Amino acid sequence: MDRGEIESKLSDLLVDELGLERDKISRDAKFEEDLEVDSLGVVELLMALEDNFGVQIPDEEAESITTVGEAVDLVHAKLSQGG
Amino acid sequence: MSRRRVVVTGLGTVNPVGRDVPSYWRNLVDGVSGIGKIQQFDASHLPVQIAGEVADFDPEEYIPKKEARRLDRFSQLFWAASHQALQDAGVDYTDAGEAAYRAGVVVGSGIGGIISIEAGVDTIRERGASRVSPLAITQIIANSAGGMVSIAYGLQGPNTCVVTACAASANAIGDAAEIIRRDEADLMVAGGSEAAMSEFPVAAFAQTRALSTRNDEPERASRPFDAERDGFVMSEGGAVLVLEELEHAKARDAQIYAELVGYGMSADGYHITLPRPGGMGAARAMQSALRSAGMAPDDIDYINAHGTSTPANDSTETAAIKLAFGDAAYQVPVSSTKSMTGHLLGGAGAVESIACVLAIRDGIIPPTINLENPDPECDLDYVPKTAREVPVRAAMTNSFGFGGHNVALIFAGM
Numbered sequence: 001m002d003r004g005e006i007e008s009k010l011s012d013l014l015v016d017e018l019g020l021e022r023d024k025i026s027r028d029a030k031f032e033e034d035l036e037v038d039s040l041g042v043v044e045l046l047m048a049l050e051d052n053f054g055v056q057i058p059d060e061e062a063e064s065i066t067t068v069g070e071a072v073d074l075v076h077a078k079l080s081q082g083g
Numbered sequence: 084m085s086r087r088r089v090v091v092t093g094l095g096t097v098n099p100v101g102r103d104v105p106s107y108w109r110n111l112v113d114g115v116s117g118i119g120k121i122q123q124f125d126a127s128h129l130p131v132q133i134a135g136e137v138a139d140f141d142p143e144e145y146i147p148k149k150e151a152r153r154l155d156r157f158s159q160l161f162w163a164a165s166h167q168a169l170q171d172a173g174v175d176y177t178d179a180g181e182a183a184y185r186a187g188v189v190v191g192s193g194i195g196g197i198i199s200i201e202a203g204v205d206t207i208r209e210r211g212a213s214r215v216s217p218l219a220i221t222q223i224i225a226n227s228a229g230g231m232v233s234i235a236y237g238l239q240g241p242n243t244c245v246v247t248a249c250a251a252s253a254n255a256i257g258d259a260a261e262i263i264r265r266d267e268a269d270l271m272v273a274g275g276s277e278a279a280m281s282e283f284p285v286a287a288f289a290q291t292r293a294l295s296t297r298n299d300e301p302e303r304a305s306r307p308f309d310a311e312r313d314g315f316v317m318s319e320g321g322a323v324l325v326l327e328e329l330e331h332a333k334a335r336d337a338q339i340y341a342e343l344v345g346y347g348m349s350a351d352g353y354h355i356t357l358p359r360p361g362g363m364g365a366a367r368a369m370q371s372a373l374r375s376a377g378m379a380p381d382d383i384d385y386i387n388a389h390g391t392s393t394p395a396n397d398s399t400e401t402a403a404i405k406l407a408f409g410d411a412a413y414q415v416p417v418s419s420t421k422s423m424t425g426h427l428l429g430g431a432g433a434v435e436s437i438a439c440v441l442a443i444r445d446g447i448i449p450p451t452i453n454l455e456n457p458d459p460e461c462d463l464d465y466v467p468k469t470a471r472e473v474p475v476r477a478a479m480t481n482s483f484g485f486g487g488h489n490v491a492l493i494f495a496g497m
Contacts, residue, residue, distance in 0.1 A: 019149035040153075043217035051214075 001079055006053070007072045013048045014068075027069035035068075049075060089260040091340040091494065092332050093172025093325030094437050095164040095274075099135030099318050100424050103167060107434075108441050111420055111449040112470045116302035118316050118425050123280040131289040133301040135318030135425030136280055146235075153218050154231060155196030160321030160430075161228035161276035162235065168272065169236060172325040172337065177237040187240030187268045188229040189259040191251030191275035193429030193484070194284070195225030201283040228276055240268040246429075248484030249389075250348075251275050252322065253432025253492055257346035259326050269331040274323035274433035288317055291356060293393055305426075306453035307390035307419035308397045308461040315391040318425030322433035324440070341440045344477070345378065345493030347371025356485050357395055362403030365389075365481065368489035369407035372479060376493045380411035383493070384473070385448050387435045387480040388465075390419025391426055398460040400481065405463075416473070418466040422452040432482035436492060439478035443496045446474045 001009075007027065014020045020035055031037040037045060046062050049055065049071065055078040065071050094104045099117030101107030110117070117135045126132040142151040142159040145166045151159060165188075169175070176183040199222035206214050221227050226244035233242050241262050245254040252275025259273035279285070288294050295314035297304035305316040332339055349371065351364035358365065373380065389400055397419075405412040420438050427434050442448050447470050454467040477495040484490075 019147075019152050040217045040221070047214065047216075 003072055003076050006075050007068070009052065010068065010072060013052055017048050018044055025068060027067070027072070029068050030066055031068070032066070053079065055079065087264045087266060088329040089263050089326050089343045090329050090332050090497065091324050091343060091440050092327045092337040093168040094340065094440065095167025095171060096320065096322040096434055096437055097137055097140060097160050097163045098320030098322065098424055098427060098430070098434050099137060102137065102140065104171070104437065107437070111423055111438060112447055114423065114450050114452045114469060116423050116452065117318070118301045118304055120301060121280065121285070124282055126285060129282070129286055129289060130296055131285055131294045132298045133295070133304055133316060134280060134285070135316060137320055150231070153221070155199045155222040156278035156319070157192055157196055157276045158228040158231055160278055160319065161190055161274070161323070162232055164274060164276065164321035164323040165232045165236065165272050168323040168325045172327070174270065174325070179237060183237050183239045185240050185269040186238045186271070187262065188233050188238055188242045188272045189245065189255040189262070190226065190229035191245040191247070191255035191429050191432065192225045192228065193246070193248045193251050193277050194279060195246070196223040196227070197279050197284050198281045199223050201281050232272060238272060247488040248486055249426065249428050249431055250482040250484035250488040250490040251429035251432065253436070253480065253482035253490040254348065256324060256326070256343070256433060256436055257348070257490065257492055260343045260346060263326060263328050270325065270327045272323055273326050274321065275430045276321035277428040277430045278319040279317065279428065280319050285317060293356065295392065303453050305392045305422050307388065307392045307422050307451055308401070308457055308465050309454050310456045310458045312392045312394060312397065314393050315421070316425035318427045320427045320430050320434060322427070322430050322437055324433065324436055339497050341443045341494040342497055343492065344495045345372035345376030345491070347375055347491045349489045351487030351489065353487055355487070358399040358483065360399065362399045362406055364487065365400060365403035365483060365489045366406035369403065369479065369481065369491045372491035372493050373407070378477065378493065380408040381414070383415055383477050383479050384475040385439065385442050385478040386415055386417040387439050387478060388417050388419045389481040389483045390421050390451065392421060396483070398458060401461045401463055412463060415464070416448050416466050416471060417463050418449055418451045420449050422454070432480065432490065432492070435480045435482070436494065439480050439494045442478050443475045443494060447472055448475065
């Protein structure tokens with residue numbers, strides 16, 4: 001799965017599972033400031049990533065994610081390592 | 084200082100016979116049942132397969148999508164009813180400065196987010212602890228409905244929650260009025276909500292043996308005071324009254340439906356589900372409400388009974404009305420709108436308070452449908468089958484809950 005496919009699938013998750021508005025979502029969008037994802041929403045987001053991409057994201061790695069693009073890169077790196 | 088008076092200036096409801104106040108009231112007056120086969124889940128393996136559900140409820144009609152998906156259904160229903168009631172009252176506190184500190188919420192729920200409890204337990208058993216939703220707790224807690232409404236509508240005054248089973252929203256209304264009377268608020272959103280249409284709660288209520296099993300005749304299942312009654316019908320829904328201090332309402336030229344003049348409560352102190360035989364517990368709540376209103380029994384022109392359609396409640400409540408009202412018991416019309424709505428549990432007191440307020444406004448008493456052969460122990464005037472046009476100066480509504488909670492509220496015309 002390349003970054004474009006991951007970003008597309010992540011955008012769908014953000015709309016369908018977190019109820020975000022699609023036109024606000026971009027690579028540079030910050031979860032907290034731009035997308036108004038609160039602390040509970042961050043946990044939902046991590047669960048959605050793990051469930052839908054089959055990856056494991058420990059809390060310490062999750063803390064480094066602030067933008068949509070960083071989430072895409074993290075998932076891409078995990079998948080490239082062979083999951 | 085003279086006593087601060089509390090009036091009703093807004094109404095809202097989403098329930099099995101109507102998704103707003105006008106349709107609810109029209110259907111009550113027309114004697115329309117909201118009971119049917121359970122649609123929200125497969126109940127075919129349960130002893131009880133009927134309920135009163137809010138068909139085609141779309142939470143996003145009231146709630147932003149992002150918030151709606153974070154809420155249990157009981158909170159969604161309360162939010163919808165609150166939205167309607169605030170609009171009806173014509174108030175908006177979202178940008179009201181310190182006035183918003185004088186507006187609050189009291190929500191009553193019998194249980195809270197029980198559908199979310201059931202789903203969360205399924206998740207942890209099937210998929211493990213790491214898959215439990217971070218929203219589970221805020222969906223489950225019974226006070227979340229009032230918390231969310233305060234956030235959405237800017238209500239920053241007193242905010243609390245009452246959990247007294249099927250008396251919960253009657254207590255919520257009474258307690259909210261007391262908050263206004265003691266000058267802690269000028270306006271309160273008060274009411275309740277319940278949404279327990281899932282496998283576990285329906286099975287669990289069925290096990291108390293309090294539910295009707297008339298699965299083949301859903302619309303005839305809730306038959307309060309009838310000799311063939313066999314239990315109550317579970318329903319879901321939310322109902323809200325905007326209560327306001329009289330001078331505050333007058334100052335902004337608000338529509339005033341009625342005054343909340345009486346509130347009484349008692350405990351049976353007898354049994355966790357059965358009423359105290361003879362009805363003295365419920366009678367004391369009614370007497371207390373009359374006393375707080377400064378009224379005599381013959382000042383009441385309508386009693387909206389708790390009238391659940393269980394064998395135990397309806398005969399005991401009849402006895403209780405006789406104890407509290409004496410000879411006047413045989414003169415006052417009594418009806419159970421649960422014959423149409425089913426039992427909204429924690430939402431019942433509020434949805435039935437709306438019926439009382441509109442009975443006063445329109446001079447129409449909604450009927451007790453399905454009352455075909457009265458139980459000999461139920462020998463009052465229950466307004467069987469069809470509504471009655473008669474002036475209503477004041478109306479009492481009764482609400483009793485598992486645990487032995489008894490509540491009576493009295494509304495009066497202005």
